[in-house]
Amino acid sequence: xxxxxxxTVNGKAQTLTVDDPQMPLLYALRNDLGLRGPHFGCxxxxxxxxxxxxxxxxxxxCQTPIEKAAGRKILTLEGLGTSAKxxxxxxxxIDEQAVQCGYCINGMIMQAKALLxxxxxxxxxxxxxxxxxxxxxxxxxVRIVRAVKRAASGxx
Numbered sequence: 349x350x351x352x353x354x355x356t357v358n359g360k361a362q363t364l365t366v367d368d369p370q371m372p373l374l375y376a377l378r379n380d381l382g383l384r385g386p387h388f389g390c391x392x393x394x395x396x397x398x399x400x401x402x403x404x405x406x407x408x409x410c411q412t413p414i415e416k417a418a419g420r421k422i423l424t425l426e427g428l429g430t431s432a433k434x435x436x437x438x439x440x441x442i443d444e445q446a447v448q449c450g451y452c453i454n455g456m457i458m459q460a461k462a463l464l465x466x467x468x469x470x471x472x473x474x475x476x477x478x479x480x481x482x483x484x485x486x487x488x489x490v491r492i493v494r495a496v497k498r499a500a501s502g503x504x
Contacts, residue, residue, distance in 0.1 A: 353418040357381060358427030369415035373407075374398045376414050377424060385425025385454045389483070396455030396482030400424050406462040425454045428461065437461055440499035441492075448486035455482045460496045468504055472497070 354363045357377070364380050377383045377400065386409050389397030393408035400409045401423040402416075429435035434442070437457050447453050456479060463470055463478040470478070475496045476489075484492070 353414060355414075355417055355422055356420070357383070357422045358424060359421075364414075366414055370413045372410050373400070373402075373412040373414050373417045373422070374409035376417075377409060377422075383424050383426050387451055387454055389451070389455075394481070394483070395452070396459060397452055399455040399458040399482070401458060401462065404462075404465070406459050423458075425457060428457070435461075436502045437464070437496070437499040440495040440502065444491045444495040444498060446488050446491040446495040448488045452482060452484040452486075456484065456492055460492075460499070463496070464500055464503060469500055470496070 350365050350367050351369060352363055353366050354361055355376070362381060364376055366376070374386055374388060377386055386400050387397040388410060389395035391410050393411035396408070398408055398410040399406050401407070402412065403420050429438050437460055441447060441453060441457060459479055459482050463475065467474060472493055475493050479492065
């Protein structure tokens with residue numbers, strides 16, 4: 349039986365009709381709301397491509413049932429900034445050319461945001477540790493760390 353659920357996504361209340369309350373939040377974000385920041389990667393919560401923030405904490409949206417997100421504040425990459433006014437992290441990733449294929453970048457930026465929310469001046473080691481569970485196969489790790497450091501200094 350279909351159920352109506354309200355999610356607050358990027359500051360806006362969204363009411364969805366859901367057939368399965370166990371459906372991954374990722375599917376609702378991409379398929380129902382048209383948000384393309386979070387990606388389907390592994391489907392197991394291991395790669396980080398689907399990372400979003402729920403009530404300020406990074407979560408793997410491929411493993412989060414939509415019913416667990418109902419009534420909570422969800423922030424996606426699209427909610428950070430716009431192309432005209434990017435968030436400092438988004439701008440730093442552009443400036444450092446930290447994107448190669450782009451598949452992991454949603455997760456890298458959302459995980460980095462959680463780090464910078466908790467630690468305004470992280471060391472390289474703290475950045476690497478925070479991003480260790482986000483997989484990138486392109487090898488842009490050095491540029492990603494530089495982008496997070498740049499964003500941290502710009503946000504301080």
